[in-house]
Every structure is written in C-alpha cells, then in structure tokens.
Amino acid sequence: MICVAIFAVVAAVIAYSIWKFRAPPDDESDGPPIHGHTGLEITWTAIPTALVVAIAIVSAIVLAKNGDAGSNPLHVDVTAQQFAWSFSYPGHANLTSGDLRLPLGRKVELKLRSLDVIHSFWVPEFGQKQDTVPGLTTKLVITPDRVGTYPVICTELCGLGHAVMRTSAIVMPAAAFEAWVNKQGKALAGPAGQAGKTVFVNNGCNSCHTLKAAGATAKIGPDLDKLPAEAKGAGKPLDAFVHESIVNPNAYVAPGFPKNVMPQTFSQLPKSQLDALVRYLVSSSRSGR
Numbered sequence: 001m002i003c004v005a006i007f008a009v010v011a012a013v014i015a016y017s018i019w020k021f022r023a024p025p026d027d028e029s030d031g032p033p034i035h036g037h038t039g040l041e042i043t044w045t046a047i048p049t050a051l052v053v054a055i056a057i058v059s060a061i062v063l064a065k066n067g068d069a070g071s072n073p074l075h076v077d078v079t080a081q082q083f084a085w086s087f088s089y090p091g092h093a094n095l096t097s098g099d100l101r102l103p104l105g106r107k108v109e110l111k112l113r114s115l116d117v118i119h120s121f122w123v124p125e126f127g128q129k130q131d132t133v134p135g136l137t138t139k140l141v142i143t144p145d146r147v148g149t150y151p152v153i154c155t156e157l158c159g160l161g162h163a164v165m166r167t168s169a170i171v172m173p174a175a176a177f178e179a180w181v182n183k184q185g186k187a188l189a190g191p192a193g194q195a196g197k198t199v200f201v202n203n204g205c206n207s208c209h210t211l212k213a214a215g216a217t218a219k220i221g222p223d224l225d226k227l228p229a230e231a232k233g234a235g236k237p238l239d240a241f242v243h244e245s246i247v248n249p250n251a252y253v254a255p256g257f258p259k260n261v262m263p264q265t266f267s268q269l270p271k272s273q274l275d276a277l278v279r280y281l282v283s284s285s286r287s288g289r
C-alpha cells in the first residue's frame, strides 16, 4: 500500500512536469540553470528515512515474535541427508518418523540438522523456509492451524537426488496426534516384533521394500524376505549384514539395485529402535523363507 501510494505520487509529478514544462516545437534554447531547493531536499530525505526506520522497527518486532516458541512447544528434531528427511520426537521417547506429524494449534519448534551438505526445509503452506547446515543446528517455529497433508520439500540444490528429497507434513487434530504418539510409543515399548515393525513402517521402509511380515510390497529396493540369501552372497552373518545395510547402505549395494537411493539417515535412529528393527528383519526374513 505504502509503495503504491509513493509510486502514484512520483509518477503523477513526473507526468505533470513532462506535460507542463515541455519545450515548444520551435524552441532550440538551453533550459534555465537550476540551483536546487534545500527545503525540497530535506523533505525527500527525511520522509523516506522515517518510513524505512518505522518499517524496520515493525519488522524486527514481528520477526522476534515469529521466532518465539513460547514456554511449551512440541520439539521435533529434523535430520536432512542426501536425499531424505527424518523426524524424531525427543519429548515422546524419541519416536521416529519419515513423515512430519504435527498436532493442530500447538507451537512447534523444529531443530534442523544436516549430516552432509546444505539442504533447506520448506513446506510452502507454512510460509517459511529454513536451511539445514552441516555443523549447525538451525531452528524454525511454526504453529499449524489447518488440518491436512502438505509437501515437505528440499529447496536447496543438494545433489542428484535433490528433486526426490520430499516427504509429507501431516497436521492432525490434537487428539488424533496424541493417539498416534501413544500408539507408536506403546508399540515401540512392546514385544520386539511389534517394535521393529513400527520402526519399519514409520520410517517408510515399506515404501521401497517388500517384506511379507509387514505387508509391504514395494519394489524400489531388494525383497527383504530374501535377506538370508543376500547376506550369504555378501559373505556376512545375517544380523551384521542387516545392521550395516541400514546404517551404511552403500557399504554393500545389492546387485541390480542403484547406489544412493536408500536414504542414509537411518544411522540416526535411536539405538533401541535400530536394534529392534534389525532383530525384526532378521527374524521375519528367516521365518519368511
């Protein structure tokens, strides 16, 4: 609004001057010399200065408010790595997830880290971006106010898989979020098989792999029901092979499958969840044969 008003005034003065002071068709003489106008110069310096200072003060206040997480935010740790996002909830037994699940109407403080290069966290509907920088922990405060599923996008060119570095932010009614947290928490604390399956599904393993025990049928990665044979091929004991394949997928790349497609963020899983996952894969692939 302010810009439009200033532009209108300036444009009007220019248009008026062009019309009013134009030279008549046969006037070849120079224009009269002009020595400036002190009053005018002071005015057009003072007004913009006042405007810019006022805007700066208002912006600083809004920015400070925007970054204030309040006294009781939901904490979520965000990990970025070529080419995947992962999320964990330190206030909820370090629950991990490949989707960002958030309750409606509560302030959320995201703490973002990168394990390799600079990435940038962006949910267009949240209206803010935040870079993730190796060696630094950056922060983003949001308060979701509409239930829905929104894209999480990496918006800093970070390598070959940059375009696929996406997941979802799922804003749920507060009660549904609590129910999700409790259910996952119970499953993680439950019997090994149940905990392992929860970690498997929450972290999106089922979107790339087949595993009968988890009802997973995706084919982007190897069939995990065939892990025992694969471990033999790699010349390793089954559990060591599974553990390594998860924390360092490029250490052994299954024949016929691409390198660098399986996310390398899973080395960040809390140890208890990683152990449960390994045990789960070992036992379900053994029994699946």
Ligand SMILES: [Cu+2]
Pocket: 080, 081, 082, 083, 118, 119, 120, 154, 155, 156, 157, 158, 162, 165
């Ligand atoms: Cu990225």
